[in-house]
Amino acid sequence: MTLDHGDPGDAPSMPAPTAPIVNPVRPSAAEEARTVAAATNTATLASLSEDGAPWASFITYGLLDGQPVLCVSRLAEHGRNLTDDPRASVAIVAPDLPADPLAGVRITLAGVVERPSGQEAVAARDAHLAAVPAAKYYIDYSDFALWILRVRRVRWVGGYGRMDSASADEYAAATPDPIVPMAARAVTHLNDDHADALLAMVQAFGGYPDAIEAVCERADRYGLDLRVNCPRGIARTRVGYSTPLNSIDQLRAATVELTHSARAALA
């Protein structure tokens, strides 16, 4: 469900595409959430205090099949909270928050925490240590316990106007994007040295034949997010690769192919 914000009267509007967006495929909310979760090792936990009030606290985590693995002390308030009521959620903010914080990417994973046992406890310990090496100094203290957040509900916010929810099953089935965390240098290179190619892409495939400038804002496994400058204003659009990528090594060939086919279509 998308709801419009109430209009204060001077909201900038985005010019609509005047041609079809040929391949608008993009990551699902579940994939976006898995990508954010895999990008860092710190989060904020919301747990319930003794009186049922919500308690926000900084935590570290590792991931076991996308489920956050926490290591918290029962001497800390959040540790006592989890013991008393397993309902919990974590908010994770993608690294490199932009100057306008609400333009950044963040997720909430909500569910219930459980103490892992048996082989899962071993795997959870390894997952936490892999993500938080300093945990080796306290993970075996008797007051620390591992908790796995069994994710039941996922909310992803990708910046202004980009948001969606995902179910537990969708989240569990998704995988982190292999391109997003590696693509910063390639995106800079595209913008610095291949602005003409990006412009051809949005004119041919992005729905904006009147574009006069195009800037790549992100590359992911399915395609490129582009900001378009056209005489009618500033828009954002999408240009997808012919096939999804599995590795950053494939990004160059995919963008070269897009450039060639865009120029052929415009010729």
Next chain:
Amino acid sequence: MTLDHGDPGDAPSMPAPTAPIVNPVRPSAAEEARTVAAATNTATLASLSEDGAPWASFITYGLLDGQPVLCVSRLAEHGRNLTDDPRASVAIVAPDLPADPLAGVRITLAGVVERPSGQEAVAARDAHLAAVPAAKYYIDYSDFALWILRVRRVRWVGGYGRMDSASADEYAAATPDPIVPMAARAVTHLNDDHADALLAMVQAFGGYPDAIEAVCERADRYGLDLRVNCPRGIARTRVGYSTPLNSIDQLRAATVELTHSARAALA
């Protein structure tokens, strides 16, 4: 209350001082919390979902007398949550998180949110806009509302083993540290160019006459946090100025005075 962590058998222990720590004064938990709150404009809100489960979500905030001023949409889950139940808390992480995340500084401010009215609503709007300039694009949308978190309980964690609570009154009466956010360059200069002076300080005033090295880790309005290397191991101690500082301009004179009096005491 301080509780010891359960000992897994190989915990490093810190050598005790062998002389009095002459002036161990340091910021209170309330002052530390005010300093963290003033250092950034992003936090994580914990609110209560319809079913009473805790919901963690990224937010921006400004400060009105230290109370977080949020601007959230009622179309967002956290906006609906605050409308339905005013109990809330925010976790704020100090900027420049160290490589070991749990060595970093963070706080939780807990209480209840209220919609400000009258002159306070004007002041709250100004406070939010001052901290979050991009809010000018949406603060007047009809679905956005300002909320002030009336802080009733404060928890500060200053890293491993440094933590304390503060009451609402203590938090309200405290002020942010004027030195901490400005002192990075001065601390680097002390360590790079005045290691001998720091060593004299910890030998004379910091309780470690057997110190062989001292590194300044932080300067605040009351004094310096120092890491001490002595033949018995690594310790942390405190050297306070003769009087608290009001401005970063006073830091140089305060450390020069400490150096002179330390050398006189050791002579």
